[in-house]
Amino acid sequence: MTWIGVLIVGLTALAVQGEVAIVTRAEWNAKPPNGTIDSMETPMPRAVIAHTAGGSCADDVTCAQQMRNLQNFQMSKQKFSDIGYHYLIGGNGKVYEGRSPSQRGAFAGPNNDGSLGIAFIGNFEERAPSQVALDAAKELLEQAVKQALLVEGYKLLGHCQVIATRSPGEALYTLLQQWPNWSKEM
Secondary structure (H helix, E strand, O other), X not given: OOHHHHHHHHHHHHHXXXXXXXXXXXXXXXXXXXXXXXXXXXXXXXXXXEEOOOOOOOOHHHHHHXXXXXXXXXXXXXXXXXXXXXXXXXXXXXXXXXXXXOEOOOOOHHHOOOEEEEEEOOOOOOOOOOHHHHHHHHHHHXXXXXXXXXXXXXXXXXXXXXXXXXXXXXXXHHHHOOOXXXXXXX
């Protein structure tokens, strides 16, 4: 088989698996953590959906900049060792790697342990994220189950259900309540 044939077979396998492409920390130019981060066991029983409440983004350059801005804010102002979420989703429909799912997040206070933190980049009080962003989040959740990051019957929660906050914003929270695995209780 030629290298072109191998490439086509590889791309076909990727499409069939439905893998969500993830923008790596290196691709968005993340800083390394500035301290230790506690480990966490997977698969986790909860996925917590948040919003960053800051600026939104709709293209690769702006989303990468928003990732760096958030990481800088969380590390310098909030004194986290790294960005607090495991994954973030841009308005461009791309998933951005935050901290490793094997590391405890920094977004839900006493409920960080056992929670996969996924944040949408932007403020979603009055308007929902883009459809491509919503679709990316749903695909990411499915992939997290397949990769044993989440248990099969995981509970999907809004950020406001695990800590006192307005996140994930009213417009996004209303949509979440219609998604598979959404739970009223932790």
